[in-house]
Amino acid sequence: MKLKHILTGTALAAMVAIPAFAQDDTTTVGFVYVGPVGDGGWTYEHEQGRLAVEEEFGDSVETVYVENVPEGPDAVRVMQQMALNGADLIFTTSFGYMDQTIEVAEQFPDVMFEHATGYKRADNVATYSSRFYEGRAVQGHIAGQMTESNVIGYIGSFPIPEVIRGINSAYLHAKEVNPDVEFRIIWVYTWFDPAKEAEAARALIDQGADVVLQHTDSTAPQAAAAEAGGVFTFGQASDMLEFAPEPRISSIIDNWSPYYIERVQMLMDGEWESTDTWGGIGSGMVGIGEITEAVPEEVRASAEELIASIGSGEYHPFTGPINRQDGSEWLAEGETADDGTLLGMDFYVEGITGEIPQ
Template structure:
């Protein structure tokens, strides 16, 4: 728009306002999302897309929302983010940890665009971060698995050895061990967020080692299908309810509820109050939900798990409460001590009792 057309439009708007007639509607806020997996993965990306749809429902024609799915971390992500910025999107949500450096690079080139990065820790004046305390849900899963396992072997499919995943493995093991001193934790690294074939292979490897519970930090339902084939193996839904596999093998789930956060942040962008921040929500804020615990779980175990959920949600209990040692036996937390968030955010060790090797 040139200066003359701008002045004409402004004057016309003023005349309409003075006459009591409706003024021209403001252009919608253009918002972009990128997902590491397909929106139909029924896990991580699916839940983020549910949040995107919640934005559209909440704000209607005030927003124009687009998404790009199955965007690989690395150069592809940087190209996708650049494309969204060049297309006029003024608020962009990047929904995977491995997008972090790409977000920072593109944000530096587009200072007038607001970026939100899920699970990252780097920020800037136009880059905010948001994360969920997934480890809180893993503590509840560990309690159920520890109570129900017949083999005393619990398996965990890790995506990448980053703090978020290590937190989950540790929390699940600690709480399984609390209720079953004989429990062992087996870990297989898939080195992917979403790859059904690799996830199925990882589940099969854990099952072959005698694990009758398989937890996952990957996004497809392939581990559920592999457990269903085995017949005597239980699983938990990851990120979404994965209810198609209930009541067995999926006996419970952690649910990532991003919608309230997305609605709040879009509202801030619309009213001009958006600013960079770091958000780390959990059960207490509703960002981490606990899905249906099925009839396969004994009532007393369900009650114990839900009581733990309520204590965590109320802030009465922290899943990492000492005494706890690191894997090498060195002291980490004294009795009753809990870690600061910065320590958790950089977690790079297993706790004592886990025999699996942590990749460097």
């Protein structure tokens, strides 16, 4: 029988021990989640990956997960407990677990770790992420043609390169199809807080936004938009299809299952090694959810062409000419951004107003 143990709330605070794993010949895999598995977004999709591992490997693999783990000392204790109880491989699935993952990996050199969206690696620590900015380009392309107010709202989680890349990509592609478009950005400093996310969505709508994008994990912005009426949204991390055909008119889907299965198989075969994986539309790690009938056919068709060109590698979402926010040149005509710059992106592109919080 599969081992699934959840620690949340007061149980996590009291550090109830994670039960020891099963037989020594069973590969044991742990998952550390920043939100609840039912968030409908980021953590939900990682949980689908865990379930896919179970389905793929049957009784040869045991899995355990802990949800709602804060990015700090609690994460260290959860990872340590998993390692002490026999985990062979631990996936830590939020950017804020980066330093904690490295710390615990040093303590357990025989346990393999994989950190999502980070950049620090070690002999027993691999990193993996998705090129979410590719999906943001598609969202911007659609949003720029769907807005009537020319105001697009964006709910940012934390001002880290991953989120800034997404904002820039969405803006550039909205501006390309609609030169009059404006972006209004609200930072909520959380990955998952339905109340804060709903409040941000309402504030953006009050500012005139009739399209709202988000880099947060709950469906609360979708619900706020549905309540307001006349506002379009996009699913984040998962399809959020319960809000289709509107306000949710498409989505970015994080498809972690193939990666998790591949990495567990490599561990079982003795072929695991520390790598850095950054997959996108072409590899299937980034999916684009159904573009609903609320979107005009010509817009849907042009979005599908954009998806195909990004997926084939024919087009890069950051292709010049592009200037930085202060008007200085970043990319010349036809030049594309290198991964190093994208991974450290800490600036807005020209046309976005406001400052990035420090």
